[in-house]
Amino acid sequence: MKITTPIVDFIQTYIGKHPLRLHMPGHKGASLLGFEAYDITEVAGADSLYEAEGIIRESESNASLLFGCPTYYSTEGSSQCIRAMLYLVALYAREQGIDRPLVLAGRNAHKTFLSAVGLLDLDVEWLYPEHEHGYLACPISPHGLVNELTRLETEGRLPTAVYLTSPDYLGNMVDVERLSAVCHGFGVLLVVDNAHGAYLHFLPDSRHPMDLGADLCCDSAHKTLPVLTGGAYLHIGAHLPMELKSQAKQALALFGSTSPSYLILQSLDAVNALLASQDYASSLTEMAKRVEACRIKLHEHGLHAPANDEPLKLTLYPHHHGYTGIEVAQYLRERNIECEFADPDHVVLMFTPAITDGDMERLTEVLLSLPRRAPLFLCPPPLVPPERVTTVREALLSPSEELPVTKCVGRVLAAATVGCPPAVPIVVSGERIDESALACFSYYGVEFCRVITE
Ligand SMILES: Cc1ncc(COP(=O)(O)O)c(C=O)c1O
Structure with missing residues (x-):
């Protein structure tokens, strides 16, 4: 697939002309940090993110082609997209005569979900994990979802949307295909926070929520693709009503800055060309194999690292080895390896094809050198649903x-x-x-x- 990079090309040409920049940003392209020349604003020809009809529109069309659904850029992360998705849910509810929509959400929602619920004054009902689980994972089965939706329907409170986080921070994924079928059977939208899963579309068998029936979904491109921090996608289901699709930009604009970063836009633009190449898909597959090989070695050594649903995340559960996650993270840090996340129970490591064979070997060696200690008997307090007092x-x-x-x-x-x-x-x-x-x-x-x- 031949993909253009119109935003990158425009800025290269713009820099090449050495214009006198009597516009924002204040650095005028002069270098304090080294990359300011690339940081422009919405000058003539540079298009405008929320009224895109030129190079940004072309670049977003490329992204839409790659993902197989209408896709829009965010320069303010999945956080901006989550607010936009819930605004679209609210608009969808209004069209159906519902003033204050109810959203049935997995309890492990990121805090941005709550700020959006507060801003939009939505009603929330929580889906709690079906079996004993900590706070970070929220496994929901199709059967469990049917039961919850049936209960709410019987009470006359069928939600407008179900909101799920998949993958979660630990690398668990829900069965979006079957859950979306359940939602659609009830006439309910499925909205997925796929902040951790942009790359899932490029695996040989896509496991991206949009390919499995989600209606709205966000990806933090910056979390798993080679994109600058802040770059994200809002995806819209092809079968959603036309009016809703046409309001996606407005929804993003409602929660975004009027000065979107062109550094981030260039990064989203440039990655399209990379994603279009067959090499990228095979490098993901290769990387997944290397992560799995490392996981098996650690697991055999006694460092509990169960297989993740998400192939580019490695989650260690080190109590059995005698450590908290925070202690393992510190051990890694002292050896110049920084994890994504650690808490008392876990250490999460995230991989992309940017990690080399040598890096993998070093990581494996360091983790295998962690001296085994007496097991820890530590357990997070159980999740007890709190009493709701106000909205x-x-x-x-x-x-x-x-x-x-x-x-x-x-x-x-x-x-x-x-x-x-x-x-x-x-x-x-x-x-x-x-x-x-x-x-x-x-x-x-x-x-x-x-x-x-x-
Ligand atoms: C599950 C989940 N959703 C949403 C977000 C927000 O994403 P962003 O930082 O791209 O705004 C995060 C951030 O860590 C996340 O982990």
């Missing part, structure tokens, strides 16, 4: 005060969430903080939180 929005807008968590039992959370790392809610705005939440705060080292003033 998210009401709580966000209420007078509030920040207190040590030990003084917060019985109080209602005002902040969007208090989350365990990485930004997954323990308690959500408008919920009452109880003793089990307190135990969880202490486990994850949360010391203060903002509660509604009494």
Whole structure:
């Protein structure tokens, strides 16, 4: 597939002309850091992200071709896309005469979901993990989803959308294909936070949510593709009503800066050419094999690293080896290896084809050199659904005060969430903080939180 790179080309030409830049940004292309020349604004010919009809539109059409569905750029991460997706859900509900839509969401939603719920004043019902699980994973079976949707339908509260996070931070994925069939059977939209899974489309058998029936989905391109931080995609299901598709840009604009970064746009543009090459798909497959080989070695050595649904993430569960995740992360750091995420129970390592064979060997060697210790018997507190007292929005807008968590039992959370790392809610705005939440705060080292003033 031959893919153009119109944004990159435009900026190269622009730089080559050495124009006197009497426009923003203030650095005028002069170099303090080394890349300012590439950082332009919406000058003539450079198009405009939210009214794209030139080079940005061409580049987004390339991305749409690659993903096989209408795809729009975000320069402010999946966070911007999540807000846009929920705005589109709200518009969709309005068309059906529903003023205050209900969203049925997996409890391991990223905190951005809650800020969007608060901004848009949506109603949320939570899907909790079906079996004993921590806060980060939320396995939902098609059968479980049928039960929840049937219950809500019987109560006359069928949601407008189901919202799921897949892959989650640990590398678990839900069965989007079967879950989307369930949603569509009830006439409900399926919205997926695929922040961690842009690359899934380019595996030999795509496991990207848009290829499995999702209606709306976001990818943080910057998390798993060679794209600058902030670059993300909003994907729209081809079968969604035309009016909704045509409002995607407006939805993104509602939550975005009026000064989108052209460094990020160039990066999104340039990656299209890379993704179009057959080499990229095969380098992903190769990388997945190398990650699997490393995982098996570690696992055989006794470092618990179960197979992940997501092939480019390696998640270590080191208690059995005698360590917390934080201790393993520190061991790696002392050897100049930085993990993506660590908490008391896990260490998460993320790979892309940019990681070399030599890097993999070094990582494996370092992890195999971790001396085994007596097992730790440590367990995160169980997830106990807190009592909901007010809506998210009401709580966000209420007078509030920040207190040590030990003084917060019985109080209602005002902040969007208090989350365990990485930004997954323990308690959500408008919920009452109880003793089990307190135990969880202490486990994850949360010391203060903002509660509604009494
Ligand atoms: C599951 C999930 N969703 C959404 C986000 C927000 O993505 P971004 O940082 O691209 O705005 C994150 C960020 O870590 C995430 O982990």
